[in-house]
Amino acid sequence: MPELPEVESARAVIEAGALDREIADLDDSDTWVCRPHSPGEIRDALIGRRLTAALRRGKSMWCETSSDGPVLGIHLGMSGRIVVTDGSGSPVEGGDRVRGTAATSPGRDPAWDRFTVRFADGGELRLFDKRRLGRVRLDPDLSRLGPDAAEVGVADFRERVGRGTAPVKARLLDQSVLAGVGNLLADETLWQASLDPRRRVDTLDHDTLTALHGALKKATRAAIRRGGVHTGEVIEHRSPGGHCPRCGAPMQRATVGGRTTWFCSEEQG
Template identity: 70%
Template sequence: MPELPEVELARSTIEEAGLGRTIVDVDDADDWVCRPHAPGEIRAALVGRRLTAAHRRGKTMWCDTSQEDGEDAGPRLGLHLGMSGRIIVRTAEGGTVHGGDPVRGVDGTDAAVAKAEWYRFTLVFEDGGSLRLFDKRRLGRVRLDPDLEALGPDAAEIGVADFRARVGRGTAPLKARLLDQSVLAGVGNLLADETLWQARQDPHRPAGELSADELTALHRSLRTATEAAVRHGGVHTGEVISHRVKAGRCPRCGADMATGRVGGRTTWWCTAEQQG
């Protein structure tokens, strides 16, 4: 699930329900998710502190932490949801205040029961509540002081001039350019397909071939698609997403949807409007 819209929703969940609560315990035993930290390292850094702010750039989140007596401000806690991660914040009473049911999520699966081992990382608060990373596939990541240098500007905030300069260059397929997190941070496979469909652009087209006007329109489409996804609860709510299926038809013109691999990802496009 997690692309920029899902991560923004997770960030706001932490902001609304996870800040200001003193951390009394940390489960960082999963040394794959917490790499390169050794088990206990994150725990030692965070116990006694509080989360004071929740930030996001692209698909990466990080929380500022409070200072302890006589020390500098605490380390930043970096959180990445990977391919299947979710943030679950629980109240002192154990109820889920935000983040929804861990299994019965937007992906529609509802048969399974959440297994304890799918909780890959946990902060336990003094009030008895918790903040947890729930991640079936274990591609999520938790680390202290994450490096943000490799990330381009956030896809929801980049201005049109900057967007044109960064995206409209190179010979790589346009979709690959949109997916490159060092060019622009936050666009994932579904948001890329939705954006290109809205802008009626061929995903295979070399990015450097687009005109200034086309790039301006693409920037507008990205904004529109991203804002709608945040508002509606995730990228899966995009207009073309449910038509990315075998024998699917374009919901705008009715032409066949085609599929192939672009930028290493499964891609769907309208054969009529996107010059398939």
């Protein structure tokens, strides 16, 4: 489920529960998730240190470590979640507003823990990820990320999103343009702005881009506040037979920017 709002919640969980605890052991044996590191490389670099800060930009997050240690980069991929437990094994719910995490439910399979940091007090920080597209690495390269979608200013937004000829949705999904917008947040934002996802950005005027910026900010903040992108107004109507919750017209499906896209056949035409 991770788009910017979910990653922000995960970051908050780490910040609330995983900082300043001595790292006693670490499981980095999943060579796919931890590529290009070899097994033990991350462990050797972090044992004895502490995480000192949890930061985020777009869907990427990272932790600074004590004693000038390396940065620990974590990306949740398509299905990753962060679980932090205290010394007694109880999950830390520092993320507050986020509800119902499959990662902490009784039925979770430990085989889906792809990366685990064990603290000296017995608690853990785990990356739980069924689909295994999440990623952990030391000193990640974040240089190609655009500004965070929740922070970008309107002038910067217009300049970046309005450049080029791609469909507007593809532009919103490009992490080097803006960092943090995923498939659902893009659909929600474009629906809120009543914009056709297929519309080329070079046909958008100044005011339309300004309005789109406002819709993105609003949709992103609402998703963080309400606990995830799936709480967007149009999201539950993204299915065959779905109707626009505003005007009742049928929702239409297309592929834009390589992703399944749903939009109102009337208002976003």
